[in-house]
Amino acid sequence: xxxxxxxxxxxxxxxxxxxxEWHESNYAKYYQAFQDRENAERVRNSxxxxxxxxxxxxxxxxxxxxxxxxxxxxxxxxxxxxxNREIEDMIxxxxxxxxxxxxxxxxxxxxxxxxxxxxECLGVRERRQGGDKVADDPEDAMLKELEIxxxxxxxxxxxxxQAEQQIKKDRDAKADLEMDWSDKLExxxxxxxxxxxxxxxxxxxxxxxxxxxxxxxxxxESWAQFSHDNIVRAETERMASIxxxxxxxxxxxxxxxxxxxxxxxxxxxxxKRIEETADAKAKMENSLQNTLREIxxxxxxxxxxxxxxxxxxxxIKVAQTRLHMRTQRPGVDLCRDPAQYKLVDEVRELCDxxxxxxKQLDExxxxxxxxxxxxxxxxxEIAKKANTVFLDQKRCMQIRTRYPTAQKLIGxx
Numbered sequence: 001x002x003x004x005x006x007x008x009x010x011x012x013x014x015x016x017x018x019x020x021e022w023h024e025s026n027y028a029k030y031y032q033a034f035q036d037r038e039n040a041e042r043v044r045n046s047x048x049x050x051x052x053x054x055x056x057x058x059x060x061x062x063x064x065x066x067x068x069x070x071x072x073x074x075x076x077x078x079x080x081x082x083x084n085r086e087i088e089d090m091i092x093x094x095x096x097x098x099x100x101x102x103x104x105x106x107x108x109x110x111x112x113x114x115x116x117x118x119x120e121c122l123g124v125r126e127r128r129q130g131g132d133k134v135a136d137d138p139e140d141a142m143l144k145e146l147e148i149x150x151x152x153x154x155x156x157x158x159x160x161x162q163a164e165q166q167i168k169k170d171r172d173a174k175a176d177l178e179m180d181w182s183d184k185l186e187x188x189x190x191x192x193x194x195x196x197x198x199x200x201x202x203x204x205x206x207x208x209x210x211x212x213x214x215x216x217x218x219x220x221e222s223w224a225q226f227s228h229d230n231i232v233r234a235e236t237e238r239m240a241s242i243x244x245x246x247x248x249x250x251x252x253x254x255x256x257x258x259x260x261x262x263x264x265x266x267x268x269x270x271x272k273r274i275e276e277t278a279d280a281k282a283k284m285e286n287s288l289q290n291t292l293r294e295i296x297x298x299x300x301x302x303x304x305x306x307x308x309x310x311x312x313x314x315x316i317k318v319a320q321t322r323l324h325m326r327t328q329r330p331g332v333d334l335c336r337d338p339a340q341y342k343l344v345d346e347v348r349e350l351c352d353x354x355x356x357x358x359k360q361l362d363e364x365x366x367x368x369x370x371x372x373x374x375x376x377x378x379x380x381e382i383a384k385k386a387n388t389v390f391l392d393q394k395r396c397m398q399i400r401t402r403y404p405t406a407q408k409l410i411g412x413x
Contacts, residue, residue: 062198069195073188079227080184083177086234090174093238094167100248101163103411107252108156110408111149114259117403118146118266121396130380132277132388138269138396145262152255159251166237166244173234180230256409263403270400274392281385288378291371298368305361312354319346 017025122142126133197204218226323343327334 066195069191073191073195075224076184076188076191079224080181080188082231083181083184083227086231086238087174087177087181090170090177090234090238093241094170094174097163097167097170097241097245100245101160101167103252104156104160104163104248105411106413107255107409107411108153108160110404110411111153111156111259113402113404114145114263115149115153117399118142118149120399121266122146124391124395124399127391128388129384132384136269136273138266138273138392141262141266141269145259145266148258148262152259155251155255159248163244163248166241169237170241173230173237176230177234180227184227252410256406259409260406263400267397267400270392270396274389274397277385277388277392281382281389284378284382284385288375288382291375291378295368295371295375298364298371302361302364302368305357305364309354309357309361312350312357316347316350316354319343319350323347 122139125139125142128134323340326340326343329335
Protein backbone atom coordinates (compact mmCIF):
# COMPACT_ATOMS: atom_id res chain seq x y z
CA UNK A 1 0.00 0.00 0.00
CA UNK A 2 1.40 3.30 -0.71
CA UNK A 3 1.49 6.23 1.83
CA UNK A 4 -0.69 8.72 0.17
CA UNK A 5 -1.90 10.40 3.49
CA UNK A 6 0.29 13.48 4.73
CA UNK A 7 1.35 14.37 8.50
CA UNK A 8 -0.13 17.62 10.03
CA UNK A 9 2.33 20.42 11.35
CA UNK A 10 -0.18 22.21 13.53
CA UNK A 11 0.87 20.46 16.72
CA UNK A 12 4.50 21.37 16.29
CA UNK A 13 3.83 25.10 15.98
CA UNK A 14 1.44 25.68 18.78
CA UNK A 15 2.66 27.05 22.26
CA UNK A 16 6.19 27.93 21.10
CA UNK A 17 8.07 31.30 21.22
CA UNK A 18 9.50 32.85 18.18
CA UNK A 19 13.20 33.42 17.78
CA UNK A 20 12.87 37.18 18.34
CA GLU A 21 10.95 36.42 21.46
CA TRP A 22 13.71 34.10 22.54
CA HIS A 23 16.35 36.76 21.93
CA GLU A 24 14.24 39.33 23.72
CA SER A 25 13.81 37.00 26.68
CA ASN A 26 17.49 36.33 26.90
CA TYR A 27 18.27 40.03 26.74
CA ALA A 28 15.78 40.75 29.48
CA LYS A 29 17.43 38.18 31.74
CA TYR A 30 20.88 39.59 30.98
CA TYR A 31 19.66 43.08 31.78
CA GLN A 32 17.93 41.97 35.00
CA ALA A 33 21.08 40.15 36.12
CA PHE A 34 23.10 43.25 35.37
CA GLN A 35 20.73 45.44 37.37
CA ASP A 36 20.74 42.98 40.26
CA ARG A 37 24.53 42.93 40.28
CA GLU A 38 24.68 46.67 40.08
CA ASN A 39 22.16 47.03 42.94
CA ALA A 40 24.03 44.43 44.98
CA GLU A 41 27.26 46.35 44.50
CA ARG A 42 25.53 49.56 45.51
CA VAL A 43 24.07 47.88 48.58
CA ARG A 44 27.47 46.45 49.45
CA ASN A 45 29.10 49.82 49.16
CA SER A 46 26.31 51.41 51.17
CA UNK A 47 26.61 48.66 53.81
CA UNK A 48 30.34 49.18 54.09
CA UNK A 49 29.77 52.90 54.47
CA UNK A 50 27.02 52.28 57.04
CA UNK A 51 29.20 49.80 58.90
CA UNK A 52 32.08 52.22 58.95
CA UNK A 53 29.77 55.07 59.99
CA UNK A 54 28.04 53.16 62.76
CA UNK A 55 31.37 51.90 64.03
CA UNK A 56 32.67 55.43 64.23
CA UNK A 57 29.41 56.62 65.84
CA UNK A 58 29.48 53.67 68.25
CA UNK A 59 33.04 54.46 69.27
CA UNK A 60 32.31 58.17 69.61
CA UNK A 61 29.13 57.60 71.61
CA UNK A 62 30.71 54.95 73.85
CA UNK A 63 33.70 57.22 74.45
CA UNK A 64 31.37 60.11 75.31
CA UNK A 65 29.33 57.90 77.64
CA UNK A 66 32.52 56.68 79.33
CA UNK A 67 33.66 60.28 79.76
CA UNK A 68 30.38 61.31 81.25
CA UNK A 69 30.33 58.29 83.55
CA UNK A 70 33.80 59.26 84.77
CA UNK A 71 32.60 62.84 85.27
CA UNK A 72 29.68 61.46 87.24
CA UNK A 73 32.06 59.39 89.38
CA UNK A 74 34.12 62.55 89.95
CA UNK A 75 31.02 64.54 90.96
CA UNK A 76 29.85 61.73 93.20
CA UNK A 77 33.28 61.48 94.83
CA UNK A 78 33.24 65.25 95.39
CA UNK A 79 29.98 65.06 97.30
CA UNK A 80 31.18 61.91 99.02
CA UNK A 81 34.25 63.83 100.22
CA UNK A 82 32.12 66.75 101.40
CA UNK A 83 29.74 64.38 103.19
CA ASN A 84 32.62 62.49 104.78
CA ARG A 85 34.21 65.72 106.00
CA GLU A 86 30.93 66.81 107.56
CA ILE A 87 30.46 63.34 109.07
CA GLU A 88 33.87 63.57 110.72
CA ASP A 89 33.06 67.06 112.01
CA MET A 90 29.70 65.81 113.34
CA ILE A 91 31.32 62.83 115.05
CA UNK A 92 33.89 65.08 116.71
CA UNK A 93 31.24 67.61 117.74
CA UNK A 94 28.86 64.94 119.04
CA UNK A 95 31.71 63.45 121.10
CA UNK A 96 32.52 66.89 122.53
CA UNK A 97 28.87 67.49 123.39
CA UNK A 98 28.65 64.05 125.04
CA UNK A 99 31.68 65.00 127.13
CA UNK A 100 29.99 68.25 128.16
CA UNK A 101 26.82 66.33 129.03
CA UNK A 102 28.91 64.07 131.26
CA UNK A 103 30.33 67.19 132.92
CA UNK A 104 26.78 68.36 133.56
CA UNK A 105 25.87 65.00 135.08
CA UNK A 106 29.03 65.02 137.20
CA UNK A 107 28.27 68.58 138.34
CA UNK A 108 24.69 67.55 139.19
CA UNK A 109 26.00 64.66 141.27
CA UNK A 110 28.47 67.02 142.95
CA UNK A 111 25.60 69.26 144.13
CA UNK A 112 24.28 66.37 146.24
CA UNK A 113 27.07 66.94 148.77
CA UNK A 114 26.30 70.66 149.33
CA UNK A 115 22.61 69.75 149.50
CA UNK A 116 23.28 67.20 152.26
CA UNK A 117 25.64 69.63 154.03
CA UNK A 118 23.20 72.54 154.19
CA UNK A 119 20.21 70.38 155.15
CA GLU A 120 22.27 68.66 157.84
CA CYS A 121 23.51 71.99 159.18
CA LEU A 122 19.96 73.35 159.29
CA GLY A 123 18.90 70.19 161.11
CA VAL A 124 21.80 70.46 163.55
CA ARG A 125 20.96 74.09 164.35
CA GLU A 126 17.37 73.07 165.12
CA ARG A 127 18.85 71.51 168.26
CA ARG A 128 19.72 74.94 169.65
CA GLN A 129 17.87 75.60 172.90
CA GLY A 130 15.65 78.34 174.26
CA GLY A 131 16.52 81.89 173.32
CA ASP A 132 19.47 80.70 171.23
CA LYS A 133 17.07 79.19 168.70
CA VAL A 134 16.92 82.37 166.65
CA ALA A 135 16.50 83.12 162.95
CA ASP A 136 19.99 84.56 162.66
CA ASP A 137 22.27 85.47 159.76
CA PRO A 138 23.74 81.95 159.40
CA GLU A 139 20.26 80.47 159.08
CA ASP A 140 19.25 83.09 156.49
CA ALA A 141 22.47 82.42 154.59
CA MET A 142 21.88 78.65 154.71
CA LEU A 143 18.30 79.00 153.48
CA LYS A 144 19.62 81.17 150.64
CA GLU A 145 22.27 78.54 149.95
CA LEU A 146 19.60 75.82 149.85
CA GLU A 147 17.57 77.91 147.40
CA ILE A 148 20.62 78.43 145.17
CA UNK A 149 21.44 74.70 145.20
CA UNK A 150 17.86 73.79 144.27
CA UNK A 151 17.89 76.33 141.44
CA UNK A 152 21.26 75.02 140.26
CA UNK A 153 20.01 71.44 140.27
CA UNK A 154 16.91 72.43 138.29
CA UNK A 155 19.05 74.35 135.77
CA UNK A 156 21.53 71.48 135.37
CA UNK A 157 18.70 68.97 134.92
CA UNK A 158 17.08 71.11 132.22
CA UNK A 159 20.42 71.62 130.48
CA UNK A 160 21.13 67.87 130.53
CA UNK A 161 17.79 67.25 128.81
CA GLN A 162 18.61 69.97 126.28
CA ALA A 163 22.01 68.36 125.63
CA GLU A 164 20.37 64.95 125.19
CA GLN A 165 17.96 66.40 122.63
CA GLN A 166 20.81 68.10 120.76
CA ILE A 167 22.89 64.90 120.81
CA LYS A 168 19.94 63.06 119.24
CA LYS A 169 19.65 65.76 116.57
CA ASP A 170 23.40 65.55 115.92
CA ARG A 171 23.22 61.77 115.58
CA ASP A 172 20.16 61.96 113.33
CA ALA A 173 21.94 64.46 111.09
CA LYS A 174 25.04 62.23 111.09
CA ALA A 175 22.90 59.21 110.20
CA ASP A 176 21.42 61.11 107.23
CA LEU A 177 24.93 62.05 106.13
CA GLU A 178 26.18 58.49 106.49
CA MET A 179 23.21 57.13 104.54
CA ASP A 180 23.83 59.68 101.79
CA TRP A 181 27.57 58.91 101.84
CA SER A 182 26.86 55.17 101.66
CA ASP A 183 24.55 55.71 98.69
CA LYS A 184 27.19 57.88 97.03
CA LEU A 185 29.83 55.22 97.62
CA GLU A 186 27.66 52.52 96.05
CA UNK A 187 26.70 54.80 93.16
CA UNK A 188 30.34 55.75 92.54
CA UNK A 189 31.36 52.11 92.54
CA UNK A 190 28.55 51.21 90.11
CA UNK A 191 29.39 54.10 87.77
CA UNK A 192 33.12 53.31 87.97
CA UNK A 193 32.43 49.70 87.01
CA UNK A 194 30.12 50.89 84.21
CA UNK A 195 32.80 53.29 82.96
CA UNK A 196 35.35 50.49 82.85
CA UNK A 197 33.22 48.29 80.57
CA UNK A 198 34.19 47.95 76.88
CA UNK A 199 33.28 45.75 73.94
CA UNK A 200 35.70 43.03 75.01
CA UNK A 201 34.52 42.94 78.63
CA UNK A 202 33.46 39.49 79.78
CA UNK A 203 30.60 40.66 81.99
CA UNK A 204 28.57 42.43 79.34
CA UNK A 205 25.14 40.94 78.54
CA UNK A 206 21.88 41.77 76.85
CA UNK A 207 19.38 43.43 79.23
CA UNK A 208 16.21 43.99 77.21
CA UNK A 209 14.10 46.86 78.43
CA UNK A 210 16.95 48.57 80.32
CA UNK A 211 17.02 51.56 77.97
CA UNK A 212 14.41 53.59 79.84
CA UNK A 213 14.09 56.22 82.55
CA UNK A 214 12.90 55.11 86.00
CA UNK A 215 9.90 56.90 87.45
CA UNK A 216 11.69 57.84 90.70
CA UNK A 217 14.95 59.03 89.17
CA UNK A 218 16.24 62.38 90.37
CA UNK A 219 17.57 65.20 88.25
CA UNK A 220 21.21 66.31 88.54
CA GLU A 221 20.01 69.47 90.25
CA SER A 222 17.83 67.70 92.81
CA TRP A 223 20.58 65.09 93.29
CA ALA A 224 23.14 67.77 94.21
CA GLN A 225 20.57 69.72 96.22
CA PHE A 226 19.80 66.64 98.32
CA SER A 227 23.40 66.28 99.53
CA HIS A 228 23.72 70.06 99.88
CA ASP A 229 20.63 70.15 102.11
CA ASN A 230 21.93 67.26 104.22
CA ILE A 231 25.22 69.08 104.75
CA VAL A 232 23.51 72.39 105.53
CA ARG A 233 21.19 70.67 108.00
CA ALA A 234 24.15 68.94 109.65
CA GLU A 235 26.09 72.23 109.80
CA THR A 236 23.07 73.90 111.41
CA GLU A 237 22.88 71.21 114.09
CA ARG A 238 26.65 71.35 114.57
CA MET A 239 26.52 75.11 115.09
CA ALA A 240 23.65 74.64 117.55
CA SER A 241 25.74 72.00 119.33
CA ILE A 242 28.75 74.34 119.54
CA UNK A 243 26.58 77.13 120.93
CA UNK A 244 25.08 74.72 123.47
CA UNK A 245 28.57 73.66 124.56
CA UNK A 246 29.51 77.30 125.08
CA UNK A 247 26.32 77.76 127.08
CA UNK A 248 27.08 74.67 129.17
CA UNK A 249 30.56 75.97 129.95
CA UNK A 250 29.14 79.34 131.05
CA UNK A 251 26.40 77.68 133.11
CA UNK A 252 28.85 75.41 134.93
CA UNK A 253 31.19 78.32 135.67
CA UNK A 254 28.36 80.54 136.89
CA UNK A 255 26.67 77.95 139.11
CA UNK A 256 29.98 76.89 140.65
CA UNK A 257 30.81 80.55 141.33
CA UNK A 258 27.39 81.19 142.89
CA UNK A 259 27.57 78.12 145.10
CA UNK A 260 31.13 78.76 146.28
CA UNK A 261 30.37 82.43 147.00
CA UNK A 262 27.26 81.54 149.00
CA UNK A 263 29.20 78.86 150.85
CA UNK A 264 31.74 81.50 151.84
CA UNK A 265 28.87 83.76 153.00
CA UNK A 266 27.52 80.94 155.18
CA UNK A 267 30.97 80.19 156.62
CA UNK A 268 31.60 83.84 157.45
CA UNK A 269 28.15 84.20 159.02
CA UNK A 270 28.73 81.07 161.09
CA UNK A 271 32.17 82.23 162.22
CA LYS A 272 30.77 85.62 163.21
CA ARG A 273 27.86 84.00 165.04
CA ILE A 274 30.20 81.62 166.87
CA GLU A 275 32.29 84.59 167.96
CA GLU A 276 29.18 86.48 169.13
CA THR A 277 27.84 83.46 171.00
CA ALA A 278 31.20 82.71 172.59
CA ASP A 279 31.51 86.35 173.66
CA ALA A 280 28.00 86.29 175.14
CA LYS A 281 28.86 83.04 176.91
CA ALA A 282 32.07 84.54 178.33
CA LYS A 283 30.19 87.59 179.59
CA MET A 284 27.58 85.38 181.21
CA GLU A 285 30.29 83.26 182.82
CA ASN A 286 31.86 86.41 184.20
CA SER A 287 28.44 87.57 185.40
CA LEU A 288 27.90 84.14 186.98
CA GLN A 289 31.16 84.42 188.88
CA ASN A 290 30.15 87.84 190.17
CA THR A 291 26.71 86.46 191.06
CA LEU A 292 28.27 83.54 192.92
CA ARG A 293 30.44 85.92 194.89
CA GLU A 294 27.42 88.08 195.66
CA ILE A 295 25.48 84.98 196.74
CA UNK A 296 28.26 84.07 199.12
CA UNK A 297 28.33 87.63 200.48
CA UNK A 298 24.57 87.69 200.81
CA UNK A 299 24.54 84.38 202.59
CA UNK A 300 27.09 85.75 205.06
CA UNK A 301 24.96 88.88 205.46
CA UNK A 302 21.87 86.77 206.18
CA UNK A 303 23.75 84.78 208.78
CA UNK A 304 24.94 88.00 210.32
CA UNK A 305 21.40 89.41 210.37
CA UNK A 306 20.04 86.23 211.89
CA UNK A 307 22.75 86.39 214.52
CA UNK A 308 21.99 90.04 215.22
CA UNK A 309 18.30 89.28 215.62
CA UNK A 310 19.16 86.39 217.87
CA UNK A 311 21.37 88.71 219.92
CA UNK A 312 18.42 91.07 220.45
CA UNK A 313 16.52 88.37 222.35
CA UNK A 314 18.49 88.75 225.61
CA UNK A 315 18.18 92.54 225.88
CA ILE A 316 14.48 92.21 225.14
CA LYS A 317 14.17 89.52 227.77
CA VAL A 318 16.01 91.74 230.30
CA ALA A 319 13.81 94.74 229.57
CA GLN A 320 10.60 92.71 229.54
CA THR A 321 11.61 90.87 232.73
CA ARG A 322 12.30 94.21 234.45
CA LEU A 323 8.92 95.51 233.40
CA HIS A 324 7.23 92.32 234.60
CA MET A 325 9.02 92.47 237.91
CA ARG A 326 8.04 96.12 238.44
CA THR A 327 4.40 95.30 237.86
CA GLN A 328 4.60 93.51 241.23
CA ARG A 329 5.43 96.65 243.13
CA PRO A 330 2.81 97.15 245.93
CA GLY A 331 0.37 99.97 246.34
CA VAL A 332 1.48 103.42 245.49
CA ASP A 333 4.94 102.20 244.56
CA LEU A 334 3.43 100.93 241.27
CA CYS A 335 4.47 104.27 239.86
CA ARG A 336 5.04 105.43 236.25
CA ASP A 337 8.41 106.69 237.11
CA PRO A 338 11.15 107.58 234.63
CA ALA A 339 12.56 104.10 234.92
CA GLN A 340 9.20 102.71 233.85
CA TYR A 341 9.06 105.04 230.86
CA LYS A 342 12.62 104.20 229.94
CA LEU A 343 11.97 100.46 230.16
CA VAL A 344 8.89 100.75 227.95
CA ASP A 345 10.93 102.83 225.47
CA GLU A 346 13.73 100.30 225.61
CA VAL A 347 11.38 97.42 224.81
CA ARG A 348 9.84 99.35 221.92
CA GLU A 349 13.27 100.38 220.71
CA LEU A 350 14.51 96.80 220.83
CA CYS A 351 11.38 95.56 219.04
CA ASP A 352 11.80 98.24 216.39
CA UNK A 353 15.42 97.18 215.97
CA UNK A 354 14.34 93.55 215.63
CA UNK A 355 11.69 94.57 213.10
CA UNK A 356 14.26 96.57 211.16
CA UNK A 357 16.72 93.69 211.23
CA UNK A 358 13.96 91.25 210.23
CA LYS A 359 13.03 93.53 207.36
CA GLN A 360 16.66 93.56 206.27
CA LEU A 361 16.74 89.81 206.68
CA ASP A 362 13.63 89.41 204.53
CA GLU A 363 15.07 91.69 201.88
CA UNK A 364 18.38 89.86 201.99
CA UNK A 365 16.70 86.50 201.70
CA UNK A 366 14.62 87.79 198.76
CA UNK A 367 17.79 89.16 197.23
CA UNK A 368 19.50 85.79 197.79
CA UNK A 369 16.57 84.01 196.16
CA UNK A 370 16.78 86.34 193.19
CA UNK A 371 20.52 85.84 193.02
CA UNK A 372 20.06 82.09 193.05
CA UNK A 373 17.41 82.36 190.35
CA UNK A 374 19.80 84.52 188.37
CA UNK A 375 22.57 82.01 188.96
CA UNK A 376 20.32 79.22 187.66
CA UNK A 377 19.28 81.34 184.69
CA UNK A 378 22.89 82.17 183.90
CA UNK A 379 23.96 78.55 184.24
CA UNK A 380 21.18 77.48 181.89
CA GLU A 381 22.02 80.23 179.42
CA ILE A 382 25.70 79.36 179.57
CA ALA A 383 24.80 75.73 178.91
CA LYS A 384 22.60 76.79 175.98
CA LYS A 385 25.33 78.96 174.53
CA ALA A 386 27.91 76.23 175.06
CA ASN A 387 25.53 73.93 173.16
CA THR A 388 25.10 76.55 170.41
CA VAL A 389 28.86 77.05 170.09
CA PHE A 390 29.35 73.27 169.95
CA LEU A 391 26.66 72.85 167.28
CA ASP A 392 27.95 75.72 165.15
CA GLN A 393 31.67 75.18 165.63
CA LYS A 394 32.16 71.48 166.19
CA ARG A 395 29.31 70.22 164.05
CA CYS A 396 28.35 72.71 161.34
CA MET A 397 31.83 74.05 160.61
CA GLN A 398 33.19 70.51 160.66
CA ILE A 399 30.44 69.31 158.32
CA ARG A 400 31.11 72.19 155.93
CA THR A 401 34.75 71.14 155.49
CA ARG A 402 33.37 68.43 153.18
CA TYR A 403 32.08 71.09 150.74
CA PRO A 404 33.25 70.15 147.19
CA THR A 405 35.82 72.22 145.33
CA ALA A 406 34.96 74.52 142.44
CA GLN A 407 36.59 71.98 140.08
CA LYS A 408 34.09 69.31 141.12
CA LEU A 409 31.20 71.75 140.89
CA ILE A 410 32.04 72.49 137.24
CA GLY A 411 32.02 68.79 136.42
CA UNK A 412 35.68 67.77 136.75
CA UNK A 413 36.74 64.98 139.09
